[in-house]
Amino acid sequence: MINITIQELEKENEVVLKGELDTAAAEEVEQKLRPLYESNGKDVVIDCTELEYIASSGLRILINILKAANSNNCKVILRHVNDGIRTVLHITGVDGLFEII
């Protein structure tokens, strides 16, 4: 199960992902995050503190957000990424694309 919160702050859009982003959840997540596919000119911060799992389908959503942000010269920041997810990002080679803090 996954829980998603999107918040537009003064300088950035904040997304908080909680739970497991597997393929079954991917469709729902994509629906909810679709607004971010259109960039409003702010950086996107994705808080992963409580994100426990991510599959390649979840990565695909993150990459789509990144593409949109990049086209507006904005960054996508992944915050508080746990080791398991960090490994996945590393294996797939997408860790270099995001700013991970």
Place this chain on the structure above:
Amino acid sequence: MAALLIELISLGQYLYIRQDISKDLERDAERYLTLKTLITRDVLNTSEKTLQTHMLEIQHNLHEPDSMFESVRKIVHMHPNAIGSGIAFVPYYYPQKGRLFEPYARRQDGKITVRQVAGENHDYTKSDFYITMLEKKTTLWTNPYTDQIAGDTLVTTLSEPFFDGKEFIGVLCLDITLELLDDTLNTRLNYPSSYCMLLTEDGKLISQPSQEAYRKHDIPQIINLVNDKTVERRKSNTECEIISFRDNQTHKKGTIFYKEVEGKTKWKLVLVCYNEEVYHNLYVVTVIVSCLMLIALIILSFIIHRFIRNERRLNEVRYEQERIASELRIATSIQMSMLPQKNDIPEDCQDMMVAGKLLPAKAVGGDLYDYFVRDGKLFFCIGDVSGKGVPAAMVMAVTRTLFRASAARENQPARIMQAINDMVVVNNERGFFVTLFVGILDLPTGRLRYCNAGHDAPILIGGQGGQGVQVVQDLTVKANLPVGIIEHYDYEWQECTISRGTSLFLFTDGLTEAMNNQHQMFGRERVMENLTSIIHHPSPITLLQTMTEKVQQFVDGAEQSDDLTMLAIRYMPVDEKYKVYEQLTLKNEVKEVSRLNQFVKDTTARIGLDTATSYKIRLALEEAVVNVINYAYSKTKQGEVIIEMMANDKHLRIIITDSGMHFDPTMAEKPDTTLAVEERPIGKMGILLMRELMDTINYERINGKNVLRMELFIKQPSI
């Protein structure tokens, strides 16, 4: 430089020898002159003594005029050189004998005749000797003269006055030959042009050199030189005087030696030599020696030149050989490094053992073998390049590289073979070809796919024969053309399934054609026999060792012309007992993934795996199943995905089976993670994750189903 040195040496030698010869000549000339003067002196002394001896007798017998005949006869008889002797009395000394009386003894043809020679025809009182004697009344020697009666010999006359009391009464004369002088004149020295002369005290020529000498040389010049006291001369130890001169006529250099005959005569004996002749031989010898040395030098320098050039060439050749040898060593090590390495087989591979051996006949060989494991499959090949040496080795290297490259992305042996063939054919101007066997053994199933391009059929050892007995038998191979002959040749591949416990033995003809000193070949029968004998000990390494020993025993040290290569693979019997076995069947829908996740969580908990490992398994399995759902099945068609999960202490195995379209995730290319995000394909990340998270993924299409196996070796088995 060397020539100059040699010529200088020659010159030095010449001068030295010349000086030597000049000393020799001087010594010879002195000896000769001394001897001659001594002899002459002796003759003259003897003559004087003879006359003095007989003077007493004559004086004693003066009263008997006729006894005078006997006296002169005796004188001639006594003196070996005397040719005549006479006594010229003052006129009317013997009145009975008339005005003139001269008893005279003459030696002619060995006989001595005596007679009175004076008469009106021969009036001695008018002769020079008589007149001189009247004036001087002392011993006198005439200058030598030629006496016709005595032949052309030189004759001199000794005159001695004799007295009766104090009254001068006559002259006693003795004619003696100076034959000795003549005899050796011109012959003493071995120089034909040298000659001797006798000069009087006042420098008049009395003994003439030969007519030839007269013609050739300026004789008066010699006489002048001797007589002219101002001419520079030197005196030797033996009172011999030496003058160097140049002939006015011929302008040749010469040397005059002369010596005075001591005593009353003061004649001078002169010897003339010409340098040219004296040194002629030396000159000739020197010239010849110089020439010979020069020639020798030229020959020597030619030889040295040749030698140096050859040496240089030899060195170049040696260097070249050394270079080639060193390059060959490098080539050998490169070639050996192209043989499979340890890490080509996963350390924990339980399913098979493999061993290969390449014994090149030369530094580098044209044989090759290779093997490696990818995605649970053993890819292997063995081949023999036609020809030998470096060119063959290069083709070998190319072939091996092509095998590696194409087998990295192909699971079908004929396609691998075709890929190799198409590359080898291109630019194959030298007409090389390669007999090659390519095999792929699927480790989970024992399915062996292979393609044989003209290579010797491999041999299967063990496994179950028709009647359930262990056998040694050929692997059936189709006759494809060797690699490198025809472009786009359509290779046929074959397959069979081998049971666990079966070994496969591959080799090149270096084994069957290994020849002993009796020109017998090892042959395929012996190979089969030896394999049969070790059928129960078929560890690949032992098998190769045994075969190597057998073939070496057989050839018994005979030199081998061909490389010998062997490859042995044993498909291991594996004890597959699992502590945990779970199964799950899913529909081909994405939402089923939730069920899968639960299944993984439960099962990994049962196995006792830690969270991190469980996480890896869940992700890999999810990616695999999602791929099947997305790609093997069309969206509209209902299907099932069966997941089996089993584990023992050592490893975990997951088998995913579906009835969808042929879909081999192991064939998918890896995404390029260096690309920018915009250029990156979204897909394929799942397969990448599967590969990276699991130790092995293996795919086979079995009975119309996709079978994907994933394995994870458990490093820390749970308790």
